[in-house]
Amino acid sequence: MTICITDIHVRHFALPLEPPFRASWDHQVRTRFSATLVEVHTDAGIVGYGSGDSMYGFEQFKHLFVGQDVSQTERHSDVLATLAFHYARYWPLEIAIWDVLGKAANLPLFRLWGGHSHRVPAYCSTGELHDPVQRKEEVLRFREQGFRAVKIRMRHEEVRRDLAVVAAVREEVGETMEIMVDANQGWRMPGDTRRPWDVKRALQVARELEHYGVYWLEEPLEHANFAGLAELRRATSLRIAVGELNRSPADFREFVSQGSADVLQPDIVVCGGFSLGLKVAHLCEQHGLRFCPHTWGNGLGLMANLHLAAATGICPFLEYPFDPPGWTPERRDFILADPVLVSKDGDLVLSEQPGLGVTLREDLEQFEVQYP
Ligand SMILES: [Mg+2]
Structure with a gap:
């Protein structure tokens, strides 16, 4: 038909x-x-x-x-x-x-796309800069809620302050959680012309982070600095994670061929769709890289990336944007009838609802605008 x-x-x-x-x-x-x-x-x-x-x-x-x-x-x-x-x-x-x-x-999309599993471990992706004491207390609460991994942002003027947050969290959680660190040097918001770190700067930070057993260092350099990323990757024991907003399929080929990355993070709702996402997943599988889709958007985008991650079965952790009270599931998923929640053992679990398996909220019109 x-x-x-x-x-x-x-x-x-x-x-x-x-x-x-x-x-x-x-x-x-x-x-x-x-x-x-x-x-x-x-x-x-x-x-x-x-x-x-x-x-x-x-x-x-x-x-x-x-x-x-x-x-x-x-x-x-x-x-x-x-x-x-x-x-x-x-x-x-x-x-x-x-x-x-x-x-x-x-059929739910994860079954149509490969059907490896119906659940994927989530990592709690924070979004704000909090001081070390506040952040370590929050991370304890995240652990109580089931999360087994958390991502910390770096963006203080003084990098020492960022490192102090990572140190405090590691001291608090011991080996019970994985810690990712996002340097956010890959790209800038419109109008923000600050230069990204160079290789030497990134390597200084990476050497510090090595002391805290960080699972990956994300976007330590500009998003298409393939050679620089490869140089950094050779010089540090940390995994290097990249690719969240890379727009060209060729970029993922370059990450692999130049040895620039340990973790590839395509986001199928902003780059390449499922078609590219599946090809990147295959690249990861063939080259022994981690496949961890980026998904900092609303719940519908999160569900799309979740279906792909579950379908392939090679994603150790999927991003779950969560940093209350600034960033909550209710805010993130406001267009859906129900927010996407994590199970008490820290997994994102898919239902058997067909397609993406999402229902829009009934009173969605009240939020409609001509242009955001
Ligand atoms: Mg990121």
Whole structure:
């Protein structure tokens, strides 16, 4: 049976944030959180959902998809790649198309995509800069909630202050939790022109972090500094994690061929969709690298990356953005009927609901805006 796309709607929503969220990687305090929803309507009456990139300007390209058979996913991904090259990252559309296919097959996407497992360990990905005493107390609470791993952000003016947080957390949790550290040097928010670390700086920090048994050091250099990352990786015992916003499939090839990384972190709702995500997972498997998708967005994007991670069975930890009160599941997943929660043993567990398995909240209209 052929199912054809009849229309595509792009809707924008915004949630006011009071108290605001102070993202460590942003030079501006965040007082609202925006989410874009892509709806793919079909002649079978099935509607698929995707979210991630903001999809600005997509209307002019809708005709490239309307009337097409949803099952030609590699064709759709190729078309989206041409748009990503010339315009923007319209990858949430690819996820919405897959949501249709999952619903049509009456299978959750993780089963359609490989079905290795229905659960993936989550790591608690913090987002703010907190002092050592506050952070170590919070991490104890995260552990009580089930988390077996936590990610700490580095972005104080003085790197000693960041290292003090890592030291305090390690002292508090001992060997009971893994600790990841995110240097956030890979890219900058719009308007932020601060230069990233260079190899020497990153190596100084890495040498310090080696004392604390850090599981990985994330984005210690600019996102396409393949040779620098390789040099750093050879010089430190820490795993190097990269790739969260790399836009080109060729970047992942370079990470592997130049020996730049131990952990690859594609995010399928902002780069390459499921099509690229699966190829990167295969690269990781073939080259003995960790596959740990990035997912700092809303719950729909989290679910898309979770289905891929579960399907492949090679993801030791999936990112779970969580840093209350600034960043809570209720805020992060405000477009969904229910927030995505972690089990008491720290796993993200998928249900047998078809497709992405998400339900939008009934009163979503109240958050709708023209542009976020
Ligand atoms: Mg990161």
